[in-house]
Amino acid sequence: MQPSEHILTTFDQALHELRETTLTMAVGAQRNLQNTINGLLQRDKQLCNQAIADDEDEDQLEILIDNLGMQIIVRFQPVATDLRMVIGAMKTSTNLERISDQAVSIAKRSRKILKNEEIPEVGRIEGLYQVAAALLADAITAYADSNTELALSVIEQQKELKKTHKKTSRFFSRKLETETAHYRDYLDLVLICRWLDRVGGLATNIAEDIVFEITSTDIRHGGELPRELTEDGSNSNGTPQI
């Protein structure tokens, strides 16, 4: 249910600005990750440089969101849903900043890889990236739409990401052992796999915070799902059945 407007319209405006800024930051983090992977796959150093440079914007947005959140706390003393929304935005911005940092790490390793002769297996990264990017996109959509079910599906999708990460990482690890001429590149690719997995983990953090923001139920670290979202209403922990 969409909450009605506050009597104090400036409160609504401040909350709206906080949410819009968080979404802007989310789109930026998503774009940085996309640029960095495209840079690696298309052997385009410029795209990697772009991702590294744009990370500065994400850092500034994180500071801005913290500042906006604190201003709202000081000026309007939010409670209940409003308080969870402010805290949620501030926590989401921290996760987004870290996602952008992962993109920077990937971009720096990609530039090293691009200096060397192309290795055909690098394309295997794309499958892992697609799964991680889908998680991030769903987490952002869930945030924008305040969609609990989509947020819970992100948590479920992380299992698929783990599987793909394990498979891809194992492939590059084996190559690292056998293809000694390119061992540095394969080592970098193993690290890139790990960072993409980390992106999924951070997207999952965002999803968990969305569930808390909407339902006031903390599902982190094995917390129970909202009763109304479990299939049998048993409020048991485990995979959400929606």
Added chain:
Amino acid sequence: MHDTSNALSALPKATKKKKSSTVIEVDDIGFSYDYGKTETLKGISMEVPKNQVTALIGPSGCGKSTLLRCLNRMNDLIDTAKITRGTIRILGQDIHAADVDAIELRKQVGMVFQKYNPFPKSIYDNVAYGLRIQGVKKKSVLDEAVERSLKSAALWDEAKDRLKDSALGLSGGQQQRLCIARTIAVRPKVILMDEPCSALDPIATAKVEGLMLELKKDFTIVIVTHSMQQASRISDQTAFFYLGELIEYASTSKIFTSPSVQQTEDYISGRFG
């Protein structure tokens, strides 16, 4: 005048049936200011736990102050007012029972008002007033009670050297704490507070709030407040009223982080029209 010999003095004995943590039981109480034509309180039921601060919140006219005044029968002073249904039990005793005298009840259920109202007497005489009314004359007993009450009200250090000075010379915050000292001097079981800080500056408010947190170790406190921040700072339980009905009653933490009823959320977050 009722015979009070077995009324409030018997209150502690009457607690057997109820768990000891409940001090006030309000059961389906209805109240009217116009001989019962319209109900200002519409079937309120709630239990107030011992040694906790319970906040009553809600927009003006919702009935929170009316309920507060029902708890020590202050509304008896209004000719047209009447309880239309239900019961209020304090420590197990029905406060409207025939053998309960309102004056005796108010010794057990003290009240602090929105506008501090010390008597135009000395600080000492203000605090000793209730005990003198009860017939206490021995100076050493009064001295001990005045010191204990002023210390409990965090006013002793500021007032000990001017006990004979007029209470009206104290600052607003000090006058309100003096009123609290006057209330606790007769050792009530419950203290009712009707917006006790609304006329005080932030420093005086903080002192009174700090005092409430200390006093709840010895007393059960029910407070009416319009300040959401004050309710969230000092109360353990919060009850939200609207148009004479109790909409939600839960722990303060629950009310201010995840209220169950949309009306509560709308009110506490400033969405209420």
